[in-house]
Amino acid sequence: MDALALPIVMTLFVWWFATGAVLFLTGLPRATYGWSMAIATLVGLGGLAALFASARMTTPAGAYIAFFGAMAVWAWNEIGFLLGHVTGSRRTPSPPGIRGWARFAAATQTLIHHELLILASALAIVAVTWDEPNQVGTRLFLVLWLMRLSTKFNIFLGVPNVTVEFLPPHLAYLATYFKKRPMNGLFPFSVTISTLVTAWLCHSMLAAPAGSFEATGHALIAALMALAVLEHWFLVIPLPFGELWSWGLASRPPVPEAPKPTEAAERAAACPVLLPISQPGTAPAVAPETWPKSLVCGGTSR
Numbered sequence: 001m002d003a004l005a006l007p008i009v010m011t012l013f014v015w016w017f018a019t020g021a022v023l024f025l026t027g028l029p030r031a032t033y034g035w036s037m038a039i040a041t042l043v044g045l046g047g048l049a050a051l052f053a054s055a056r057m058t059t060p061a062g063a064y065i066a067f068f069g070a071m072a073v074w075a076w077n078e079i080g081f082l083l084g085h086v087t088g089s090r091r092t093p094s095p096p097g098i099r100g101w102a103r104f105a106a107a108t109q110t111l112i113h114h115e116l117l118i119l120a121s122a123l124a125i126v127a128v129t130w131d132e133p134n135q136v137g138t139r140l141f142l143v144l145w146l147m148r149l150s151t152k153f154n155i156f157l158g159v160p161n162v163t164v165e166f167l168p169p170h171l172a173y174l175a176t177y178f179k180k181r182p183m184n185g186l187f188p189f190s191v192t193i194s195t196l197v198t199a200w201l202c203h204s205m206l207a208a209p210a211g212s213f214e215a216t217g218h219a220l221i222a223a224l225m226a227l228a229v230l231e232h233w234f235l236v237i238p239l240p241f242g243e244l245w246s247w248g249l250a251s252r253p254p255v256p257e258a259p260k261p262t263e264a265a266e267r268a269a270a271c272p273v274l275l276p277i278s279q280p281g282t283a284p285a286v287a288p289e290t291w292p293k294s295l296v297c298g299g300t301s302r
Contacts (some may be wrong), residue, residue, distance in 0.1 A: 003211040004219045007064075009281045011223035014068075018075055020248030021185055026168045027251030028081040033083045040079040044121075047072025055132035060216040066129075067138035067220045074144050081114045084170045088112045094176040094275045107156055107177040114208050118145055136217040140224060147228035151235070157184035159235040163242055165249065183236065257277050 025036045050069030053061045080086040090109035098106060122141055129138050155162060158181030167174055201222035208214035234241045242249075 004205065004215065007067075007216050007219040008223045010064075010184060011067075011220055012227065014071060015224070015227050016244065018071065020245040022075065022078055022082060023166060023245055023248030024251045025079060027249060027253075030170075033085075037080060037083055037085055040076045041202070043072050044076025048124060048128060049219045051137045052128040055129045055134050058133050060211065060213055062134050062215040063136045063213055063220060066134055066217075067140060069123065070140040070144075071136035073125060073140060076113070077118050077121055080117065081118060082168060082171065086113050086117050088114065089170070091173065093173045104156070105179070111152070122132070132212075134217075136220060139221055140216075143221060143225055145227065147194065147225070147231075150186075150194070150218070151228075151231060154184060154187050154190060154235055156181070157181075157182065158185055159187065161235050161238065163234075165242060166245075168252075182212070188230070189238065191229060194225065194229045194232065198222060198229055201225055 018272035025032075026035070047069040050072070051063050054069065056062075057065065077086075088108075088110040089112060090106060094103065094106060122145060125141050129135060146184050155178050158179035160180060160182055162175070162178045162180055164172075164175045164178070201218055205215055205218035205222050208218060
């Protein structure tokens with residue numbers, strides 16, 4: 001079991017740290033986006049090279065190299081999306097009142113370029129690992145993609161917890177395509193199927209010889225799959241899981257507080273039926289600052 005602890009703990013750390021690092025980079029000033037994307041591109045290319053180099057390695061080290069290679073390519077795609085470089089053909093809020101397939105088509109347009117880039121990345125990974133014994137990186141990337149698609153479909157159909165705070169300001173329009181509701185018909189199937197797959201991966205991990213390439217590879221994929229299932233439950237369980245990455249959001253500028261209402265405005269809101277009558281489209285007949293305190297609900301001056 002000690003041999004399985006390392007890949008599981010490492011996957012957990014990489015999942016947590018990589019998510020926070022991407023959020024931190026997207027919260028920096030826009031002047032840094034070019035450098036961030038350039039560095040991410042080098043990391044992504046390095047990941048593709050690592051997948052190619054490890055494709056024939058059937059050792060635990062080969063499984064780890066493939067894991068980091070696939071994660072590097074995935075991080076490049078995520079950074080490109082969150083920085084706003086590769087999103088979709090539509091970059092505007094959802095049209096009001098849109099429903100059904102029209103809403104689905106509009107939402108798809110906001111992400112289509114990003115999804116096509118992920119598809120191209122997946123094909124590149126398949127190409128560099130084609131017909132080779134080490135398929136850990138390929139399977140990891142496909143798990144990331146399929147589970148992310150499941151998350152996106154569930155958010156589109158409606159879930160109670162939508163983490164709009166993870167969206168950088170330039171992608172805030174995407175929140176208009178999200179839907180908040182207690183549950184949707186897809187969620188139970190998503191969680192059930194992904195949980196069964198996770199259980200099968202865990203069985204394969206335990207059935208493989210301890211410390212072998214097979215055991216390490218299955219442990220890495222099973223741990224990532226379990227975290228993806230957990231992320232699905234984050235969508236419906238009312239817990240502040242966003243605090244896990246509060247350090248990643250620290251680079252975002254603070255949201256300005258709404259101005260506090262004046263005493264006159266508070267009195268007007270407290271007793272609107274006593275406001276002086278004015279003609280539509282004109283200023284009040286009497287300035288609010290001059291209204292006597294006897295107009296405040298309660299009826300007496302102080």
